[in-house]
Amino acid sequence: MRIGYLVNTYPRPSHSFIRREIAALEAEGLHIHRFAMRGDPDALADAKDRAEHERTERVLEIGGSRLLTGMIAGMAADWRKAGRVLALVRSRVAAGESSLARQLIYLAEGARIARRARELELDHIHVHFATNSARVATYAHLLGGPGFSLTIHGPEEFDNAAALDLGGKLAMSRFCATVSSFGRAQMLRWAAPQDLDKLHVVHCGLDLDRSDDPPPLPEGRLHLVAVGRFAEQKGFGLLIRAFAQALDANPQIRLSLVGDGELRGMIESAIAEHGMGNSVRLLGWQDQAGVRAAVDSAHALVTPSFAEGLPVVIMEAMARARPIISTYIAGIPELVRSGQEGWLVPAGDASALADAMLDAAAASPETLERMGQSARARVAARHDIRDSARQLIELFTQATS
Numbered sequence: 054m055r056i057g058y059l060v061n062t063y064p065r066p067s068h069s070f071i072r073r074e075i076a077a078l079e080a081e082g083l084h085i086h087r088f089a090m091r092g093d094p095d096a097l098a099d100a101k102d103r104a105e106h107e108r109t110e111r112v113l114e115i116g117g118s119r120l121l122t123g124m125i126a127g128m129a130a131d132w133r134k135a136g137r138v139l140a141l142v143r144s145r146v147a148a149g150e151s152s153l154a155r156q157l158i159y160l161a162e163g164a165r166i167a168r169r170a171r172e173l174e175l176d177h178i179h180v181h182f183a184t185n186s187a188r189v190a191t192y193a194h195l196l197g198g199p200g201f202s203l204t205i206h207g208p209e210e211f212d213n214a215a216a217l218d219l220g221g222k223l224a225m226s227r228f229c230a231t232v233s234s235f236g237r238a239q240m241l242r243w244a245a246p247q248d249l250d251k252l253h254v255v256h257c258g259l260d261l262d263r264s265d266d267p268p269p270l271p272e273g274r275l276h277l278v279a280v281g282r283f284a285e286q287k288g289f290g291l292l293i294r295a296f297a298q299a300l301d302a303n304p305q306i307r308l309s310l311v312g313d314g315e316l317r318g319m320i321e322s323a324i325a326e327h328g329m330g331n332s333v334r335l336l337g338w339q340d341q342a343g344v345r346a347a348v349d350s351a352h353a354l355v356t357p358s359f360a361e362g363l364p365v366v367i368m369e370a371m372a373r374a375r376p377i378i379s380t381y382i383a384g385i386p387e388l389v390r391s392g393q394e395g396w397l398v399p400a401g402d403a404s405a406l407a408d409a410m411l412d413a414a415a416a417s418p419e420t421l422e423r424m425g426q427s428a429r430a431r432v433a434a435r436h437d438i439r440d441s442a443r444q445l446i447e448l449f450t451q452a453t454s
Contacts, residue, residue, distance in 0.1 A: 163192025233384025
């Protein structure tokens with residue numbers, strides 16, 4: 054099969070799971086053509102991401118005039134299809150999905166994707182994230198492009214389900230993959246009865262064969278690591294407050310933060326306010342090797358999120374045999390079992406989070422080792438990228454038969 058992969062901005066440092074998925078599909082013999090609306094090469098520190106950037110066709114780089122000309126030609130080729138497309142444009146503008154100008158941009162991008170899919174003889178388009186790239190795929194299909202499918206991650210899609218027309222996009226798709234059972238349940242809320250069977254759980258996967266054996270847990274006082282964007286939904290502000298509580302009870306624990314974002318100033322101020330400069334390190338953005346090194350240097354990963362899909366960083370830390378401290382939200386409890394692979398606490402509860410960190414500090418090395426090994430075995434059983442790729446191939450086959 055010849056499959057087009059469509060993502061709004063690709064690659065990004067946070068999109069390593071898409072890169073792994075594509076590589077696994079290609080290893081199974083599929084031809085994958087990568088489409089993106091735009092790229093962000095300056096943000097790419099990882100050599101694999103830079104190579105992926107070179108392999109990706111970026112639609113907007115052909116320029117506005119060529120996109121406009123292509124849209125007009127695509128519409129003129131079949132006025133009945135053009136009428137259906139314009140009706141959808143009007144309905145999405147009326148529903149508040151976006152402005153008319155933006156929908157017309159999506160339409161022009163869709164016309165380009167439809168044309169390129171025909172030139173490349175693509176059998177199907179697969180879209181990651183049900184945002185504007187999914188709308189582009191619907192327009193491409195209506196203008197004669199191949200059928201399409203979606204992978205929905207959350208939480209942003211579920212936060213704006215009505216505005217993003219999740220039900221409508223599902224209705225037009227051949228199938229929809231969600232990365233957790235929680236995500237599938239959220240989509241069931243927006244699915245018409247005839248579309249329920251289109252929903253499937255396909256986990257994001259890790260390339261476990263290429264993952265070398267993790268180092269043993271470090272000796273000495275508890276060292277925690279948190280990885281992610283410094284944004285409200287990730288809970289890093291709450292983490293600093295919780296860590297301050299835990300540090301009062303156990304001055305020996307340490308915390309490293311990998312990432313950056315709009316809340317960095319607030320986090321730095323909170324660290325200074327609590328006098329934790331010697332106990333908390335800000336490591337900034339790291340490439341994949343840097344994240345792995347930070348995880349390997351720690352006893353456990355802490356992920357205090359308020360909203361998630363199913364964080365890939367949790368999977369990666371589990372593959373490195375590190376216990377997890379996280380929250381009872383979204384797909385996280387499907388992977389991490391409290392007391393077996395780590396500790397789960399209610400989201401937003403700083404005291405419960407502090408208690409979990411203190412429990413980890415009080416745990417024996419043998420207990421942490423047992424949790425880490427359980428984490429490694431569980432992620433290997435549930436998130437092998439080869440299994441996910443084969444599941445997608447079966448779905449692509451059904452969608453194109």
